[in-house]
Amino acid sequence: MRTGERADWGSPYDEGVSEIIELCRRAREASYALAAASRATKDAALHAMAAALRDNTETIVAANSKDVAAAREAGTPESTVDRLALDPGRVDAMAAGLEQLAGLVDPVGEVVRGYTLPNGLELKQVRVPFGVVGIIYEARPNVTADAAGICLKSGNAVLLRGSSSAAASNEAIVAVLREAATQAGLPADVIQGVPGDRAAVKELMQARGLVDVLIPRGGAGLIQTVVTESTVPVIETGVGNCHIYVDEDADLDLALTILLNAKTQRPSVCNAAESLLVHASVADQFLAKALPALAQAGVTVHGDPTVVAQGKDIPEAKDILAATEEDYGKEYTSLDLSAAVVDSIDAAIAHIRKYSSAHTDAIITRSQSAARRFTQSVDSAAVVVNASTRFTDGGEFGFGAEIGISTQKLHARGPMGLPEMTSTKYVVIGEGQIRT
Template sequence: MTDAQRPHEQEAVLTAARRAREAAVDLATRSRAAKDAALNAMAAALEVDSALIMAANANDIDRARAMHTSEAIIDRLKLDDKRIGAMADGLRQVAGLVDPVGEVVRGYTLPNGLELRQVRVPFGVVGIIYEARPNVTADAAGLCVKSGNAVLLRGSSSARESNAAIVETLRRALSDTGLPPDAVQLVPGDGHEAVKHLMRARGLVDVLIPRGGASLIKSVVEESTVPVIETGVGNCHVYVDSSADLDQAIAILLNAKAQRPSVCNAAETFLVHQAVANEFVPKALTALKDAGVTVHGDERIRSYSKDVVRATDDDWDTEYLSLDIAAAVVDSLDDAVRHIRKHGSGHTDAILTRSQAAARRFVAAVDSASVVVNASTRFTDGGEFGFGAEIGISTQKLHARGPMGLPELTSTKYIVIGEGHVRP
């Protein structure tokens, strides 16, 4: 980009943010019925336009393959009738959820007679910066509209035609139902400079939510002047305790790793208590091999099979997003916890055990957004938690943590009602 182009691109981003701000003022006053009607119209429009959206998506996939993009990323990028149908169903599910706007978080009458209420209100303008997955475009738009927010969407260049087609469809549905189409916009521009302008649009954009890999999230957190809700990398662990039901543990481990390896709640490391390693590890390695999973193990894991790749220091910190998993034998539950606290990303970690004492200790000691007992890490998901479509999974500790549904897309304000009260 030339120096002459940079001011133009900055102004284009800021103009989009100003339009979003005007749309947010309008949207904040709309009833639940009006927002739900728009969401249902958006869902129907996606289905009507599915052939156009898939044609745009095919261009993105052709371009990705020409650039030798990994199949894991292409899987996240690909749209078909089933996935577009799921996007539409997600919008309808959001329409059926309770509107958080106006919910009274707490309220009471003060001793002096003033009535005080803390109520949920929209953020205003939400910026979403995300990679691949064009389904995020519809999910984010739906959640933001339902919660009364305008949204500025910045997907990756790999999905630019898919995202443009989806947003065009959603904007038309908004307009047809009388809501401001500028409540849903793509951020103008293709380069990183456009993203930087969004990240520095403090005063026009109220909050940014990055969804993607570690480098994207790190960049947004470190470079933004707009407040950021940090969604984190999913380096998730499954720990098989000495008292685990080992047949159950095999099934859970396979589901956590192989059911859909390209998502953030897939397991990336499994740890096994040394007391059950001789019985569990050979069965687990066979089951994982049959599922096409490559195991990167420490020396104790490697002693059970020549198929195990030697784990490097980097493996313990890697979010593979593929049919790969790291593995280690640990001497105790406390060693498992130390490993997770050192290498985990604070997303989701699971213990498989029949000991209530072990489960309680693990839950208390592991500092992650979701801690799971005797179940797959794949359950950390807004839909599975009953939230409807999620905007992301937050691994930070302020405001929102874990799957972020509608309430997490709101702030609060205090409403104070008096009858001529003055402060003495």
């Protein structure tokens, strides 16, 4: 048996297990058919799912309006309600996303490496699906279709656990997708919603051996819970405390353009910049331009004493707050920015090592040796030279699809596309070889 299996969810031969375990088992069983399915079958299923979403727009929007009404009644902020709400345009976008997946190369079956051993054994390392993937996510119901599509294309049965605030929407979407998958000859159970309360989610997180990997998508609180409470392996996604370091050899105009883009183009996302570091030798010159520009863009700066002092001399840049230790470690996801002056590139690297979430960190410099030192010494999922942090994204990286951005080091790091949703196995072909 797999280690940890029986202790956690009972013998595989047990009767009378819980609803969640039963659901996991059905996913496992369905995963065998999906793993063996050809790309043609999977793409046909994706097209059927897209068509079914469009055909059932009315039902889906009606279900969603119940969630929206309940959210408004509960006093949910309008920005959150907006993320929750579906209209025919958003349903169509979900369908288009599934069609796009159908156009991508199938990662399953790719030979990662292969050679013949001295004894004549032919060895191949081949991409295979994980098997059963659990996605635990918040708010936006479009994740339901998106995650279901990515899992299906990569050959994985999926267990979808959305937030209770989107329960009616998710239930409607899952029902439509399941029915559509069967039209392509796949078992409906390759896509399942996970019902129940927190205890049910806890059971899902402990279903080691039945669920191969869990991917949480959402805020830091959700990710923290899944990471600490799961015995199923987890791929951690998302938290981004991204830095921009303006080197002594930086083109300062270019630095300012990049900083403003990274901070303000879409401040709510994980690859937005949260912290600015400036080399002391260019601090006066850079901050004299940057502080008014940031103020004009609506950015609140939380600065170290040097930055605060500098701000006092610039009338357009008043209201600079004093940064605390906590500020440096923070993912604001708002128009806030921590800022500090550093004496050297090494001090910048040390600051990043201490405070960064290791998502994306950038240096602005004209110096080849500074760029080399920064990219070698900063150990983040993405290390950027002379460009915005906002490019760390599966779409921008050309992956065609993205299930999330891993900020951990095991299995996948950075944007995760279809290949990151697979494992591998070795296939060894012989003609009677034995070990002596």
